Amino acid sequence: MKKRAWIVFFDESGVSLLPEVRRTYAPRGRTPILRHRLNWKRAGMAAALGYHASDPRRGPRLCFHLKPGSYDTTSLIGVLEQIKTFYAGEAVVLVWDGLSAHWSRGMRAWVAEQDWLTLERLPAYAPELNPVELLWSAIKARELANLAGDHLADVADAAERGIHRICSDEQLPWSFLTHTRLTIHPETPQN
Numbered sequence: 001m002k003k004r005a006w007i008v009f010f011d012e013s014g015v016s017l018l019p020e021v022r023r024t025y026a027p028r029g030r031t032p033i034l035r036h037r038l039n040w041k042r043a044g045m046a047a048a049l050g051y052h053a054s055d056p057r058r059g060p061r062l063c064f065h066l067k068p069g070s071y072d073t074t075s076l077i078g079v080l081e082q083i084k085t086f087y088a089g090e091a092v093v094l095v096w097d098g099l100s101a102h103w104s105r106g107m108r109a110w111v112a113e114q115d116w117l118t119l120e121r122l123p124a125y126a127p128e129l130n131p132v133e134l135l136w137s138a139i140k141a142r143e144l145a146n147l148a149g150d151h152l153a154d155v156a157d158a159a160e161r162g163i164h165r166i167c168s169d170e171q172l173p174w175s176f177l178t179h180t181r182l183t184i185h186p187e188t189p190q191n
Contacts, residue, residue, distance in 0.1 A: 005091035060173035131176035
């Protein structure tokens with residue numbers, strides 16, 4: 001009998017020292033002022049949000065990676081190596097978008113050597129089908145909202161606090177999947 005796989009949605013996002021400006025409350029006549037250094041330093045975040053294909057009781061699993069700069073094929077292969085360890089020998093169907101580094105020659109060669117990994121591509125221009133996009137929105141709307149950090153470490157710490165908040169709420173990762181209207185566990189037919 002073949003093992004059932006984890007369906008893992010993957011996406012990258014970027015953060016910088018420029019704050020994510022969001023609406024906020026303030027006393028009437030006192031417009032809030034957000035002071036920050038005009039600094040373009042960036043960090044890349046990658047997240048893999050997995051749902052077991054046949055056993056919803058196993059719960060969602062979130063793997064998070066943060067690095068200075070942005071991702072390329074080599075750094076993404078490093079992240080996938082960590083995901084391999086994270087899922088410890090279980091089969092993974094990785095669903096991600098059409099980023100060029102995802103489908104580069106080097107990535108395809110590396111994936112061809114992996115027996116635990118199958119890749120699936122999301123349709124073009126369909127971020128609403130990836131639950132990880134909702135994870136980014138949740139973090140940027142709360143922990144990173146109006147954050148004017150002096151160092152990338154300030155932004156990284158806030159992003160990690162957001163990841164811990166999401167991981168500690170059992171229903172939030174399920175709500176991300178529900179919002180996409182995708183189903184992982186098909187209903188059993190009624191006789």
